[in-house]
Every structure is written in structure tokens, then in C-alpha cells.
Amino acid sequence: MVPQTLAAGNVLGIAITADKYDCIDVLKFASGNWLQPRQNKAGDLMLLAAAAYLFQNAPAFQEITKAMILNHGGPYLTLSCEEVESAMNWRVFCLLEEQRSFARLRLAEILLAGVNDCTGTCVHKCGWSSKYAYAYLKLLERQDLWPTHLLCISKAIEIAEKMPDPIPEEPSVSCTFGYKHAAPEYRRNRRWSLADLNNSIGLCLHCIRSGSATSSYCRIEH
Numbered sequence: 001m002v003p004q005t006l007a008a009g010n011v012l013g014i015a016i017t018a019d020k021y022d023c024i025d026v027l028k029f030a031s032g033n034w035l036q037p038r039q040n041k042a043g044d045l046m047l048l049a050a051a052a053y054l055f056q057n058a059p060a061f062q063e064i065t066k067a068m069i070l071n072h073g074g075p076y077l078t079l080s081c082e083e084v085e086s087a088m089n090w091r092v093f094c095l096l097e098e099q100r101s102f103a104r105l106r107l108a109e110i111l112l113a114g115v116n117d118c119t120g121t122c123v124h125k126c127g128w129s130s131k132y133a134y135a136y137l138k139l140l141e142r143q144d145l146w147p148t149h150l151l152c153i154s155k156a157i158e159i160a161e162k163m164p165d166p167i168p169e170e171p172s173v174s175c176t177f178g179y180k181h182a183a184p185e186y187r188r189n190r191r192w193s194l195a196d197l198n199n200s201i202g203l204c205l206h207c208i209r210s211g212s213a214t215s216s217y218c219r220i221e222h
């Protein structure tokens with residue numbers, strides 16, 4: 001009789017009622033399905049995050065907040081409402097903003113670090129490395145991957161994953177070690193860093209509920 005899916009507003013409504021009558025534990029199993037992030041809009045994700053907070057479902061809370069950080073470019077406070085604020089600690093809003101800012105900075109760092117990519121570097125001042133670095137920077141700008149444009153993280157990661165390596169337009173001077181020259185493999189070398197970043201996103205419910213500012217004392221390993 002228990003429905004497999006429910007509208008996000010109803011899930012939060014049930015969570016608030018269950019919390020009031022102290023029957024969170026009874027609904028733990030059924031709520032697992034309702035808390036799947038799926039293709040929800042940002043406002044619905046906020047309702048689901050508050051529900052996962054009340055149901056004390058840490059994996060669902062992590063998945064939902066991850067979707068919010070990756071896909072939402074605007075402010076989180078505008079997604080809030082009375083029910084959300086009554087259910088969830090206000091620190092969640094700060095932590096969402098904080099983790100998204102950090103993720104954008106890290107993404108910008110991964111992308112810009114490409115100019116120092118050590119594969120394909122020539123140290124003999126022939127211009128080989130700089131012509132590639134310049135072509136790479138121009139490519140980032142053309143693909144809208146400049147640091148100030150990284151509003152939607154999931155979209156930027158998708159573009160970066162598909163972006164082919166640049167082909168320089170400028171020539172370099174002849175070089176005694178020209179036989180050692182190789183094109184830098186930017187795309188291959190940033191793949192792991194992008195995957196690492198993607199895996200590190202999402203808030204830990206244990207940390208938030210314990211009120212701890214650091215993950216060092218968390219009951220799960222970060």
C-alpha cells in the first residue's frame with residue numbers, strides 16, 4: 001500500500017508529522033525510495049533535503065545535497081520556505097554555499113592547472129610549451145570555462161570532460177630537442193581530478209547533526 005514515489009512536498013509533510021509523533025524509525029525503510037533525488041527541480045531538492053534531515057537518512061542527504069551543489073547556480077536561501085526552516089538547521093544553507101564555493105574554486109584550479117601540465121613540456125625555451133599553454137587558455141575562454149563563468153558545476157564538468165585538447169595556431173622556433181616534443185595531454189590528465197572533485201561533493205548529515213565544525217570527529221570516514 002505504500003507508494004514508491006511521492007511529490008517532494010508530501011515527503012517533507014510526512015517527515016514533519018513522523019518527527020512530531022516520534023515514528024521516524026517506523027518509516028525509515030519506506031522513506032528510502034521517496035528520498036531519491038531523481039530529476040527534481042532545485043526547490044523540490046530543498047524539500048527532500050529537509051525530509052532526509054528529519055528521517056536521519058545520511059546517504060540520501062548526501063546525494064540530495066550533492067545534486068543541489070552540482071546543478072543549482074543561484075542562491076540557496078531563495079529555495080527555502082517555512083517548512084524547510086522548521087525542519088532543518090540553518091547551518092545547512094551556509095554549508096551548501098560554502099561547499100559550492102569551494103567546488104567552483106577547485107574546478108577552476110583543475111582547469112587552469114592545465115597550463116602547467118608537465119606532459120609535453122620542453123624546457124629549452126623554444127616556445128613549444130607556451131604555444132600550447134596559450135592555445136589551452138584561449139580554448140577555456142571559448143568553451144565558457146573561465147573561472148568567473150563556472151556557475152553550474154555539473155555543466156562545466158560535462159564540458160571539460162568532452163573538451164578536446166587544443167591545437168596551437170602560432171609556430172614555435174626550431175629546437176635542438178625537437179625530436180622529444182610531444183603534445184600535452186590535458187584532457188587525459190585532468191580526468192582523475194575531475195572525478196575526485198565529483199566524488200567529494202555532498203554534505204555529511206552526521207557532521208551537521210552533531211554540530212561539529214570539522215569532520216575529524218565524524219563517525220564515518222570522510
Ligand SMILES: [Zn+2]
Nearest residue numbers: 122124126175
Ligand atoms: Zn623545444
Ligand SMILES: [Zn+2]
Nearest residue numbers: 204206207218
Ligand atoms: Zn561527517
